[in-house]
Amino acid sequence: MGLRRSGKSSIASVVFHKMPPNETLFLESTTRIQKDSIHSFMDFQVWDFPGQLEYFESAFDLEDIFGSLGALVWVIDAQDDYLDSVARLNRTILTVQQFYPGINIEVFIHKVDGLSDEYRTDTFQDIVQRISDELSDAGYENAPVHYYLTSIYDYSVFEAFSKVIQKLIPNLSTLENLINTLANNCGFEKTYLFDVLSKIYIASDTRPVDMACYEMCSDYIDVIVDISELYSWDHPVRKRLGDQIQEAESHVVLHDQTMIHLMEMNKYLCLVSVIRNPEAKDKRGLIDMNCRTFQDALNEVFSRSWEGGSTAQEGESATASK
Numbered sequence: 602m603g604l605r606r607s608g609k610s611s612i613a614s615v616v617f618h619k620m621p622p623n624e625t626l627f628l629e630s631t632t633r634i635q636k637d638s639i640h641s642f643m644d645f646q647v648w649d650f651p652g653q654l655e656y657f658e659s660a661f662d663l664e665d666i667f668g669s670l671g672a673l674v675w676v677i678d679a680q681d682d683y684l685d686s687v688a689r690l691n692r693t694i695l696t697v698q699q700f701y702p703g704i705n706i707e708v709f710i711h712k713v714d715g716l717s718d719e720y721r722t723d724t725f726q727d728i729v730q731r732i733s734d735e736l737s738d739a740g741y742e743n744a745p746v747h748y749y750l751t752s753i754y755d756y757s758v759f760e761a762f763s764k765v766i767q768k769l770i771p772n773l774s775t776l777e778n779l780i781n782t783l784a785n786n787c788g789f790e791k792t793y794l795f796d797v798l799s800k801i802y803i804a805s806d807t808r809p810v811d812m813a814c815y816e817m818c819s820d821y822i823d824v825i826v827d828i829s830e831l832y833s834w835d836h837p838v839r840k841r842l843g844d845q846i847q848e849a850e851s852h853v854v855l856h857d858q859t860m861i862h863l864m865e866m867n868k869y870l871c872l873v874s875v876i877r878n879p880e881a882k883d884k885r886g887l888i889d890m891n892c893r894t895f896q897d898a899l900n901e902v903f904s905r906s907w908e909g910g911s912t913a914q915e916g917e918s919a920t921a922s923k
């Protein structure tokens with residue numbers, strides 16, 4: 602949601618349909634609610650609301666609009682006058698928290714690519730301040746609103762959407778525990794579990810996110826997907842040399858001895874790790890074995906009901922030590 606031309610359709614197209622950012626210049630204005638079903642590790646829908654939609658008018662049924670939402674992403678154009686957008690957002694938050702308190706409110710302060718670092722920080726602080734002041738004036742203190750600086754011209758929008766989706770995954774802490782255990786046992790500096798299609802990461806180890814690491818891992822997925830598409834089709838004269846493993850697996854050692862290790866986990870997910878230890882390439886066997894053990898644990902988590910109890914303890918002992 603957000604005002605017209607704030608960038609809502611562009612974000613959805615770039616993140617979920619791999620549209621090159623420059624092509625969003627030609628997107629037409631959205632005139633009705635667009636519901637886009639995403640079938641991946643978990644099925645969900647992305648709804649794109651037209652900017653001009655007056656959903657608080659009596660013609661609209663609030664239950665139809667908000668009844669099944671998990672997260673409300675509000676997009677503010679940071680290059681434009683944002684006071685109107687902030688006012689509309691606050692009205693929306695006050696209604697939502699009254700009737701649908703379970704909805705996560707996520708604010709994308711968007712199009713920050715056109716702003717200098719200093720202006721970006723000022724704009725961020727100003728928007729956060731205005732929203733929290735207005736909400737507390739209306740009697741809503743410490744509203745659980747989350748803010749992200751985003752642009753479709755870099756990785757920030759993928760990073761932000763990753764955080765939005767992660768909050769909707771019921772067993773996130775189980776996944777994080779499993780990844781932490783794997784990363785500790787293999788000496789990984791950072792590990793991400795990516796949704797291959799959208800390249801948002803659904804979980805990572807709990808060390809701080811380093812954008813450069815994230816960008817490297819995300820780019821490596823593109824390389825592997827391109828190579829897989831080139832070579833995975835059945836060539837009439839090419840014969841299989843023997844039994845093949847089902848999942849793609851790959852690593853590359855960069856000029857500074859950093860290794861990126863990628864392993865497909867299932868149809869939708871792949872695990873990408875960054876390893877700075879120069880001895881890592883001699884321990885590929887152990888790393889592969891641990892990743893396979895992680896894969897079994899992961900698929901078990903997914904095969905269980907999301908509502909089921911935590912499997913974290915099982916994950917703790919799942920991987921072998923270095």
Ligand SMILES: Nc1nc2c(ncn2[C@@H]2O[C@H](COP(=O)(O)OP(=O)(O)OP(=O)(O)O)[C@@H](O)[C@H]2O)c(=O)[nH]1
Pocket residue numbers: 603604605606607608609610611612622624625626627628629630631632650651652653711712713714715751752753754
């Ligand atoms: N500089 C910059 N421009 C962007 C960004 N995201 C979107 N835009 C541009 O903003 C314009 C409007 O984008 P849309 O995605 O159509 O906006 P919308 O919010 O869906 O608009 P409505 O459908 O009218 O509600 C397009 O020209 C996009 O190219 C961004 O991150 N940076």
